[in-house]
Amino acid sequence: MADTCCNHQEKEKTTEEQMSKDLSIQRKAGSCCSHPSGEASDSCCATTSNTPTGQITSVHGNKAAYRVQGMDCPSCASTIEKALNKVKDIQEVKVNYPAAKLQVAGASALSFDEVTREVEKLGYTLEPIQAHKHIRTYHVEGMDCGSCAKSIENHLRALPSVHDVHVHFSTGKMTVDHDNPVEDILAEVSKIGYKASLDTNENKQNKMKKSNKQGYGFIIFSGFLILLGFIGSYNNMPAMLTTMLYAIAMVTSGYKPVKSAYFAVKSRSLDMNVLMSAAAIGAAFIGEWFEGATVVWLFALGNVLQNRSIEQTRKSISNLMELAPSEAWIKTGSELIQKPVEEIAVKDTIIIKPGDRIPLDGEILKGETSINQAPITGESIPVDKVAGNSVYAGTINEHGSLEVQVTKLVEDTTISKIIHLVEEAQEQKAPTEAFVDKFASIYTPIVFLAALAVMIFPPLFGFGAWGDWIYKGLALLVIACPCALVISTPVAIVSAIGNAAKNGVLIKGGTFLEKAGVIHSIAFDKTGTLTEGKPKISEIIPFTATEHELLSIAFTLEDYSKHPIAKTIVQYAKDYGISLREGESFKALAGKGVQATIDGTTYYGGNLALFEDLHIDLKPEVKDEVENMQRDGKTVVMIGSEMEITGIISVADNLRHTTVEALKGLKQVGIKQLVMLTGDNEGTAKNIAEETKVNRYFADLLPENKVDAIKQLQNEGHKVAMVGDGINDAPALATADLGIAMGGAGTDTAMETADIVLMADNLEKLPHTIKLSRRALNIIKQNIWFSLAIKLVALTLIFPEWLTLWMAVLSDTGAAVIVILNALRLLKVKD
Structure with a gap:
């Protein structure tokens, strides 16, 4: 697991990273770094950029804050404080060991280098905490x-x-x-x-709606000039005139890339604009004006097509942004006032009309309706809502007017958090993308130097004419551009993450998308994941009383208990209007049940062991009924006195209605091992396993035992995903190769802790997630191999002089457009 971006180390750091808002901003803008030498890197957000000799600046005056790495006990903090207090110009030092934070205040002459050097002498490293607010x-x-x-x-x-x-x-x-x-x-x-x-x-909400039509006019005009010059060259048009047409076409289409190339060279970057501009200018220099003009025109056309295609992937975010309305109707006394959502406060009351989208997260005060939650959770069936239920911004009120009390500001709504998480996920590099970028960073300069060598050395040693070798070198320059290769992975990842978000699944980054694509074993927590997690009365069997009398006695016995099963019986009795009897001498019998005196008779409610300990005569039919229920995975509550068994009530945690279909779908997409983890006894676990048709199960598990079960699966050679609620199953989620939480809508903890979040409270979208991830991996591989194959073919065609400049640029820009279009197929993947 360490080779896939240290997933679990990142999880361990989550709490520490959230201890400072500044660090949160820093993480979004890009992490700071400091070299062992003590000098800030050029990509660092250290506060030295705008002051001489690394002088510390901050919004708080001559103060600075740092994250200290390497402290393993409070005495380390004390050592750092003592060492820095001896440094000239330092006036105050505070080291917070739990937060791993160093705060320094000093005179204007104090520099970042001095602080860093002193701390590194002690064996620790510093990372500046962002001080800028701009x-x-x-x-x-x-x-x-x-x-x-x-x-x-x-x-x-x-x-x-x-x-x-x-x-x-x-x-x-x-x-x-x-x-x-x-x-x-x-x-x-x-x-x-x-x-x-x-x-x-x-x-x-508007920035992505605009079509990127910029440049079409220039491309059409320059293409017309090239066509005119080409036709004229075969119809005795003066050479000077055709050259002029090609030159105008080059300037028209090439102004922007040449300008970009100038600034790229100035900033020591070797990008595609530099390579294409060099090829076009070089072609004109050796008199190949048609080739140069065609190179520039194809390059400009390719850029426009690429931009248009890439915008389709970015719309996965803009579409989410458009879900929630920008204004809402506020109830003020007897009046309704329309306000921008940014101006609405928590506890304000908003009115939602039938057919409207809900503008902010809230709780229904008045009204009943069905809410289409598909934009958030991906659920296709509207959910019934009544007073007291939560609603989410971006969802649709199907019918009925609602009064909703706002519970979250616009920036804190579920949809806002989804957008933020998806944007962060799309900005993170997957292992494959990082590898491709590293490969391209080595490949491009090598081929660039090879192109220069081809242009200079063969003709210099008399192996041919300068013009011929320069032409070959220029073609090699074009091939040095790794655009199609570099673009092959990120566009596929963005498309897949966007598709998942649209279907109510949050994938936290390309790393986890790739992991999901290689998972072949999934472990499920039973309670609340495969089952509803809410016990319900399954059967009521009276023996010596009516059903009403049995429930009345059970209601009285269990009303004082806080056990979940007792609460289920009490709620059932209340729902059916059962009356509570007068009881006294209530007593809890640890691990067995309860007792109370009702109408002068002592009654008991509990398990089979309780009545065996009381030596109450259990008739064979009673014992058989209890054992049959237990074999079916039900929990049995026996009600009776010292004289007889009054009746039995069975309670069961039912399977979710989507569970069996979801597990069947996972098998269809290639998951080989479906595993259930439960704290229930062997009999209950076996029964649920047969119902769900999982491959295997682990029963009688404590939370730490679930971790052991995950490790056992991993030791057997499985890549394991764990599915739970994101809170109770945190140790197992962290141990698994991939942590998947369900029920993320409205659950901030699940959204923050898991690698993948199923926003709906069921497994319905899990098969789609696995299918999408595997499709994404396949498309990434297709794109990479296609890009490399095109480069290889182009390289082999240079020296037989079969590859022209315009063919070289077409192979590059054409390949880039093809890999983008191939990646766009991920936006269309359906359940």
């Missing part, structure tokens, strides 16, 4: 591969007013920590050929 999120248009994102990052990091920047190609998001105005950031992004806009609440 972190903003932007939406960037025009990126068509990961190298574009890298170029933007490198360009902005060179600005002294930018402290940190992270650009996520897959979501089109950019987070920047900067002191200069927003307009300056927009202008800098525009310089390198992309369009940025501030990601505010006002434009969140």
